Amino acid sequence: MSAIKLKNIVKRYGDGFPAVNDVSIDIADGEFVILVGPSGCGKSTLLRMIVGLEDITDGELSIGEKVVNDLPPRERNLAMVFQNYALYPHLSVYENIAFPLRLAKAPDDEVDTKVREASATLELDEHLERKPGNLSGGQRQRVAMGRAIVREADAFLFDEPLSNLDAKLRGQMRTEIARLQKKLGITTVYVTHDQTEAMTLGDRVAVLKKGVLQQLATPRELYENPGNLFVAGFIGSPPMNFLPAEVEGTQLKLPFGTVEIGEEKAAKGRDKGLLIAGIRPEHFEDASLSDKASDGSTFSAPVDFVEWLGHETYAYVPFEAPAEVKERLAELEKDLDGEGLRTQLVVSLDGATTIKQGEDAKLWVDASKIHLFDPSSGENLTVDAEHAGEIHGRAMAEAAALPD
Amino acid sequence: MKRKIGLVVGVALVLVWCLLPVAWILALSFKSQAAVSNGSDPGFLPLDSFAGWSNYADVWADEQFRRAILNSIGISLISTLLSVIIATLAAYAIARLEFRGKKAVLSVALAIAMFPVVSLVSPLFDLWRTIGLYDTWPGLILPYMSFTLPLAIWTLTAFFREIPWEMEQAAQVDGATSWQAFRKVIVPLAAPGVFTAAILTFFFAWNDFVFGITLTSTEAARPIPAALSFFVGPDPFQRPASLLAAAAVIATIPIVLIVLVFQRKIVAGLTSGAVKG
Amino acid sequence: MSATTTASTAGTRAPRAETERARNENRLGRRLVAPAVIVMLLVTAFPILRALWLSFYSYSLTAPDDREFIGLSNYVTALTDSLFWRDIGVTVVYMLVTVAFELVIGFAFALVMHRVVFARGLIRTSILIPYGIITVVSGFAWQFAFTYQNGFVNSWLPFVPTDFNWFGDTLPAMIAIMVSEIWKTTPFMSLLLLAGLAQVSDDMVEAAKVDGATWWQRMYKVILPNMRAAIMVAVLFRALDAYRIFDNIFVMTAGAEGTESISFLTYRQSIEQFQLGMGSALAVLLFLSVLLVAFVIVKLFRVDLAQARGEG
Numbered sequence: 001m002s003a004i005k006l007k008n009i010v011k012r013y014g015d016g017f018p019a020v021n022d023v024s025i026d027i028a029d030g031e032f033v034i035l036v037g038p039s040g041c042g043k044s045t046l047l048r049m050i051v052g053l054e055d056i057t058d059g060e061l062s063i064g065e066k067v068v069n070d071l072p073p074r075e076r077n078l079a080m081v082f083q084n085y086a087l088y089p090h091l092s093v094y095e096n097i098a099f100p101l102r103l104a105k106a107p108d109d110e111v112d113t114k115v116r117e118a119s120a121t122l123e124l125d126e127h128l129e130r131k132p133g134n135l136s137g138g139q140r141q142r143v144a145m146g147r148a149i150v151r152e153a154d155a156f157l158f159d160e161p162l163s164n165l166d167a168k169l170r171g172q173m174r175t176e177i178a179r180l181q182k183k184l185g186i187t188t189v190y191v192t193h194d195q196t197e198a199m200t201l202g203d204r205v206a207v208l209k210k211g212v213l214q215q216l217a218t219p220r221e222l223y224e225n226p227g228n229l230f231v232a233g234f235i236g237s238p239p240m241n242f243l244p245a246e247v248e249g250t251q252l253k254l255p256f257g258t259v260e261i262g263e264e265k266a267a268k269g270r271d272k273g274l275l276i277a278g279i280r281p282e283h284f285e286d287a288s289l290s291d292k293a294s295d296g297s298t299f300s301a302p303v304d305f306v307e308w309l310g311h312e313t314y315a316y317v318p319f320e321a322p323a324e325v326k327e328r329l330a331e332l333e334k335d336l337d338g339e340g341l342r343t344q345l346v347v348s349l350d351g352a353t354t355i356k357q358g359e360d361a362k363l364w365v366d367a368s369k370i371h372l373f374d375p376s377s378g379e380n381l382t383v384d385a386e387h388a389g390e391i392h393g394r395a396m397a398e399a400a401a402l403p404d
Numbered sequence: 405m406k407r408k409i410g411l412v413v414g415v416a417l418v419l420v421w422c423l424l425p426v427a428w429i430l431a432l433s434f435k436s437q438a439a440v441s442n443g444s445d446p447g448f449l450p451l452d453s454f455a456g457w458s459n460y461a462d463v464w465a466d467e468q469f470r471r472a473i474l475n476s477i478g479i480s481l482i483s484t485l486l487s488v489i490i491a492t493l494a495a496y497a498i499a500r501l502e503f504r505g506k507k508a509v510l511s512v513a514l515a516i517a518m519f520p521v522v523s524l525v526s527p528l529f530d531l532w533r534t535i536g537l538y539d540t541w542p543g544l545i546l547p548y549m550s551f552t553l554p555l556a557i558w559t560l561t562a563f564f565r566e567i568p569w570e571m572e573q574a575a576q577v578d579g580a581t582s583w584q585a586f587r588k589v590i591v592p593l594a595a596p597g598v599f600t601a602a603i604l605t606f607f608f609a610w611n612d613f614v615f616g617i618t619l620t621s622t623e624a625a626r627p628i629p630a631a632l633s634f635f636v637g638p639d640p641f642q643r644p645a646s647l648l649a650a651a652a653v654i655a656t657i658p659i660v661l662i663v664l665v666f667q668r669k670i671v672a673g674l675t676s677g678a679v680k681g
Numbered sequence: 682m683s684a685t686t687t688a689s690t691a692g693t694r695a696p697r698a699e700t701e702r703a704r705n706e707n708r709l710g711r712r713l714v715a716p717a718v719i720v721m722l723l724v725t726a727f728p729i730l731r732a733l734w735l736s737f738y739s740y741s742l743t744a745p746d747d748r749e750f751i752g753l754s755n756y757v758t759a760l761t762d763s764l765f766w767r768d769i770g771v772t773v774v775y776m777l778v779t780v781a782f783e784l785v786i787g788f789a790f791a792l793v794m795h796r797v798v799f800a801r802g803l804i805r806t807s808i809l810i811p812y813g814i815i816t817v818v819s820g821f822a823w824q825f826a827f828t829y830q831n832g833f834v835n836s837w838l839p840f841v842p843t844d845f846n847w848f849g850d851t852l853p854a855m856i857a858i859m860v861s862e863i864w865k866t867t868p869f870m871s872l873l874l875l876a877g878l879a880q881v882s883d884d885m886v887e888a889a890k891v892d893g894a895t896w897w898q899r900m901y902k903v904i905l906p907n908m909r910a911a912i913m914v915a916v917l918f919r920a921l922d923a924y925r926i927f928d929n930i931f932v933m934t935a936g937a938e939g940t941e942s943i944s945f946l947t948y949r950q951s952i953e954q955f956q957l958g959m960g961s962a963l964a965v966l967l968f969l970s971v972l973l974v975a976f977v978i979v980k981l982f983r984v985d986l987a988q989a990r991g992e993g
Contacts, residue, residue: 086574494717503710523964526951527728
């Protein structure tokens with residue numbers, strides 16, 4: 001078991017395009033780190049560089065104390081679970097799990113002990129003699145994990161291991177992976193594009209965008225203190241709402257009304273012209289159901305659509321944004337792999353609400369949870385730097401903006 | 405219902421079209437030689453002129469014919485083996501590795517597949533006589549290899565491409581060297597493809613006629629198709645038809661058996677290779 | 682931060698590692714394809730170059746010592762001889778007719794195979810049998826079938842006298858040859874077309890059905906356009922194959938009655954008459970004419986050569 005150190009890692013392909021650009025991450029021994037981002041953000045490339053399937057163009061990668069840049073995969077002693085599991089179809093489950101041991105020329109009784117141990121952990125005992133082709137998706141997934149754990153590798157690497165499973169199985173396997181990792185206490189790097197997996201699994205999460213590390217922090221820090229618009233938009237479901245806003249005195253002017261935000265926050269956004277306010281859906285409430293709905297932050301808005309989910313209700317409120325903000329948000333949507341269909345506010349209300357679509361609703365917003373973003377740089381002006389982990393995207397964006 | 409009848413008729417037509425000449429040559433091989441040469445039994449089936457196995461016995465007694473079968477089997481098997489080994493290496497490189505000149509290799513293969521074999525006849529005839537390959541097994545094996553390689557490379561490349569990349573990478577991460585990954589993971593998975601390529605290559609070599617008649621002169625290397633065409637006499641209109649038919653049936657049996665047993669693989673190979681052998 | 686310094690120190694090492702791997706891969710790739718390329722070129726490129734050289738000589742195996750450089754005379758002789766042009770014409774007729782029939786019959790077969798739910802294995806095996814049978818054997822089978830002494834064709838066909846001699850005149854003899862050729866090679870065509878048919882998604886055909894397309898409309902507007910690449914590759918390969926027709930002619934008529942193809946002429950000159958100089962010139966002309974035919978087909982039908990090469 002070992003720490004993994006990524007130092008200014010760069011991956012440039014033949015055309016000069018940097019798929020991974022100057023990424024530095026220190027992964028502690030036994031830590032579970034998630035690499036997350038939309039497709040094409042370089043997270044899989046980064047993982048494949050760690051395991052040795054891709055060359056490192058620039059930078060330094062060390063596992064334990066050893067620099068491994070030039071070592072072939074087999075000498076790095078890492079175990080990897082592939083997206084399609086990469087089980088060997090001509091071998092039985094038993095031989096699939098035993099494969100790394102056989103390559104290492106382990107004696108038969110040792111192989112047997114380890115395979116049986118792994119299969120007991122993963123509840124694969126009754127499938128050992130079957131071929132992978134006859135297994136269900138979840139079973140295949142477990143075989144792939146079995147092949148990884150018999151190795152006593154220095155670290156586990158997962159490349160979107162759950163993306164081929166259906167939603168229910170995905171949830172179960174997610175818990176299973178987390179439990180296994182805690183039990184074995186092994187350093188783990190896990191790639192996913194699913195922010196739920198990122199939030200639930202990782203000790204720390206690295207958010208990547210176009211090959212650049214944006215923020216590296218605990219899930220909670222990411223959620224509460226996103227370093228920039230991209231991270232804010234990526235983490236959380238339904239995503240954070242972005243509204244055009246302007247600070248006047250200690251008040252924030254939003255499309256639906258004005259909200260008192262206090263001097264400390266207002267000072268950070270004052271005299272900066274048009275800003276983008278980020279408010280998570282759950283920081284709204286039906287004013288009639290809230291006992292805190294007194295302090296001047298209620299407003300009335302037309303609800304055009306309501307989704308009732310039982311324990312909560314989503315209400316959709318369309319709004320018009322100035323072209324500048326609209327453009328910025330469309331760009332952000334593109335970065336997030338989404339489709340910027342319309343500018344609308346999504347609010348998550350208590351399930352007991354009686355708000356109906358087509359009517360005006362009185363809503364309350366928790367002003368203390370509002371973030372203010374600079375529309376041009378995307379930077380979070382109100383971030384609590386103490387509780388935001390490492391924010392990298394900013395430095396990079398500034399560096400990129402500098403003329404050469 | 406109308407559609408179903410159409411389909412049944414279609415199936416029947418396919419079967420008749422494909423099998424009629426086969427049935428015909430079978431029928432012919434059982435007619436007596438006398439009846440065939442004086443045309444006394446012109447019908448499809450050997451009714452008045454049934455000759456039993458006598459034609460087969462006569463053909464089998466012919467020393468030259470037996471040599472031809474031996475030549476064909478030997479030459480076809482050796483060319484198949486060599487061709488498939490060389491093609492496996494090339495196909496693996498084409499499917500898996502990035503190297504300059506890959507397109508050129510595929511273009512050469514395509515060009516060879518389109519090459520007019522007959523235009524090689526005179527230079528090879530001359531060349532083989534000069535260097536002593538004329539009328540020898542290697543003299544046929546070499547051209548067979550070069551003309552079966554494109555098909556074998558295509559078929560195998562298609563198979564290699566279907567093996568997920570991750571299979572090999574997983575093996576490497578599991579601690580395998582490139583060679584171990586190739587031998588323990590890729591080769592077992594590609595075995596069906598290798599086998600298919602082998603069958604198609606064998607077909608080509610077994611079927612070849614041009615090289616067979618031009619690059620051989622005696623039974624030292626003459627394969628079956630050439631032997632059949634030289635069976636008796638120069639006059640194509642006075643051939644001992646029923647004897648020839650029996651010889652043809654014998655020469656065809658191995659191929660038909662292969663077709664029967666491996667039809668699935670052959671179809672897969674032909675369509676992935678997208679070229680005729 | 683010292684990002685720039687670390688980047689530059691690491692930079693000298695890491696890029697070398699990448700090109701090293703790329704170079705290794707490049708070298709390995711070339712090494713693996715080398716034997717195949719060498720064998721393929723050994724038996725084609727070298728002989729054809731030698732043929733080119735020989736074609737400028739008057740060179741006969743019956744008098745090998747009288748070899749004499751005569752420049753383009755062999756070519757002039759060939760290109761001014763009406764026999765050469767006649768054989769080219771005959772060859773083109775073989776090619777056009779057989780490919781046209783095979784395309785139609787092959788497509789019909791492919792449709793039957795695609796639709797049929799019963800006896801799939803039987804049909805597939807039957808369709809492969811002509812492919813497996815030696816061309817010489819199928820040539821014999823059809824030749825005997827067409828002869829008036831023993832054949833069944835005359836008695837089965839209406840309006841054909843039972844003593845009609847198919848091999849007594851050019852046209853009927855060519856028909857017999859083409860029947861044999863079509864019988865032997867249609868399976869190949871139909872398998873390629875079947876593979877093309879299988880690539881057309883059922884969803885698309887069903888969508889067309891829902892949109893109200895008739896059977897013919899589905900065929901012309903949905904299925905055929907989507908199989909275009911497969912059809913073109915099949916036509917290209919079969920046309921070039923048919924242009925090189927030799928075995929059937931050799932067996933069925935030995936080139937008599939004007940059924941000789943350009944391949945057969947080349948063969949006859951060099952092997953039967955030992956005129957290696959003239960034979961080589963014809964070989965070069967044959968090679969060039971195949972290139973021309975390939976070029977015309979590729980341009981005319983815009984065949985996707987990447988697909989023909991088996992890329993992708």
